[in-house]
Amino acid sequence: MASVDNVTCPFCSLLCDDLTLRAQKNQLSVSANACRLARQGFSAPQPASKASIKGVPATTGQAVRAAAALMQKSRKPLIGGLGTDVNGIRAALQLAEKTDAALLHSQESQSLHNLKALQARGGITATLAEVKNRADVIIFIGNNVCGNYPRFIERFINAPHTLFAGQHRKLAYMGRPGRTELNGCDGHEPVVISGQGDEIAENLALLRALLSDGQLLDFGNIPAAKARKLEKVADLVRDAKYGVLVWNPAALPEDQADMVIGSAQDLLRDLNAKQRFAGLSLGGSNGGASWQCVATWQTGFPAAVDFNGGYPSGGGVHPADVDSLLWISGFTEAAPPALEVPTVILSPYRAGASDADVYIPTGVPGIDHAGTLFRTDGVISLPLKKLRESGAPAAAAVIGQVLSHITGAAG
Numbered sequence: 401m402a403s404v405d406n407v408t409c410p411f412c413s414l415l416c417d418d419l420t421l422r423a424q425k426n427q428l429s430v431s432a433n434a435c436r437l438a439r440q441g442f443s444a445p446q447p448a449s450k451a452s453i454k455g456v457p458a459t460t461g462q463a464v465r466a467a468a469a470l471m472q473k474s475r476k477p478l479i480g481g482l483g484t485d486v487n488g489i490r491a492a493l494q495l496a497e498k499t500d501a502a503l504l505h506s507q508e509s510q511s512l513h514n515l516k517a518l519q520a521r522g523g524i525t526a527t528l529a530e531v532k533n534r535a536d537v538i539i540f541i542g543n544n545v546c547g548n549y550p551r552f553i554e555r556f557i558n559a560p561h562t563l564f565a566g567q568h569r570k571l572a573y574m575g576r577p578g579r580t581e582l583n584g585c586d587g588h589e590p591v592v593i594s595g596q597g598d599e600i601a602e603n604l605a606l607l608r609a610l611l612s613d614g615q616l617l618d619f620g621n622i623p624a625a626k627a628r629k630l631e632k633v634a635d636l637v638r639d640a641k642y643g644v645l646v647w648n649p650a651a652l653p654e655d656q657a658d659m660v661i662g663s664a665q666d667l668l669r670d671l672n673a674k675q676r677f678a679g680l681s682l683g684g685s686n687g688g689a690s691w692q693c694v695a696t697w698q699t700g701f702p703a704a705v706d707f708n709g710g711y712p713s714g715g716g717v718h719p720a721d722v723d724s725l726l727w728i729s730g731f732t733e734a735a736p737p738a739l740e741v742p743t744v745i746l747s748p749y750r751a752g753a754s755d756a757d758v759y760i761p762t763g764v765p766g767i768d769h770a771g772t773l774f775r776t777d778g779v780i781s782l783p784l785k786k787l788r789e790s791g792a793p794a795a796a797a798v799i800g801q802v803l804s805h806i807t808g809a810a811g
């Protein structure tokens with residue numbers, strides 16, 4: 401049984417690069433530093449071996465030609481999901497340019513909350529390395545902020561070795577922590593100001609007012625216990641040498657996310673007049689961070705890019721307007737949305753394959769082929785290893801073949 405060290409895990413955007421895997425007859429299992437998502441992702445069976453056209457088995461060549469014909473005939477194609485690595489995203493952008501397609505990542509609505517706040521106010525951000533090595537006060541904002549980032553607390557809050565931060569970081573939680581989070585934060589005695597719905601935004605606004613006045617607000621209408629906790633959090637903030645607010649758009653009530661993230665950025669701006677405080681948004685799994693980086697450097701737009709006018713625009717994409725869909729899902733078993741348009745699926749998983757017009761199996765980046773992904777903080781890209789010989793091609797290679805069959809496409 402072969403063992404591989406220092407494996408980068410592609411199953412959330414923390415991209416932990418310390419996993420050890422064992423491989424036996426192409427079946428993988430994580431033997432060190434796993435979380436539930438990694439165990440599930442790495443132990444998934446090998447990708448399907450057969451392409452299909454309308455549910456009928458076909459050769460890959462036939463399926464590629466059918467996908468090219470479908471894309472070329474379409475007047476408003478959508479390339480969606482975008483669950484792939486940097487090369488897959490580059491290829492998707494090339495295909496979009498050639499076919500006047502729009503592109504939409506599966507988690508675009510979440511990243512747009514951050515982008516809106518950034519466009520309106522600017523932003524002050526920290527990297528994961530800064531959180532680990534420098535942060536002495538960390539305030540989580542949202543409900544179960546780290547729920548889909550299972551090793552965040554282990555690797556960045558409870559890290560045994562850090563450059564500057566000690567082991568006694570002070571923590572606060574504005575929202576409802578998950579049970580695993582609370583257990584992980586146990587030694588730090590976190591101050592928890594739990595809140596439902598719009599209470600998170602309200603509590604953040606109270607904290608901001610408390611800190612900007614530097615004196616007690618009239619807490620007449622606020623329960624005494626909550627007022628005491630707000631005072632405690634305000635004291636933590638005032639004493640911080642390097643504080644960080646951590647949020648996750650997916651962990652905020654959808655209708656409150658813009659307001660909460662905007663308030664967090666406003667608070668950071670206020671605080672930085674006197675001290676150092678930064679923000680970290682957890683997000684960008686399923687290739688989302690890579691999509692934002694590559695789309696920005698190739699088109700100038702970080703999201704919802706549309707080539708339908710013959711050039712890239714960032715005006716947004718309306719799935720209801722499209723007349724075909726090419727769905728890429730390399731990391732999760734997510735079926736394409738039900739748009740009732742001709743659909744091509746590129747995925748290791750067969751979710752939706754029997755209903756699709758064309759299904760072409762691809763490999764999982766970081767398992768079936770090597771590649772690169774960007775981490776949640778968007779500043780570091782990490783290499784992915786090829787860990788088994790499944791023969792499943794990268795999405796980038798399949799898109800390249802589709803492109804070669806589209807009239808006028810460069811080789």
Ligand code: SF4
Nearest residue numbers: 409412415416435551
């Ligand atoms: S926390 Fe994320 S990157 Fe780290 S092992 Fe788990 S799924 Fe993989």
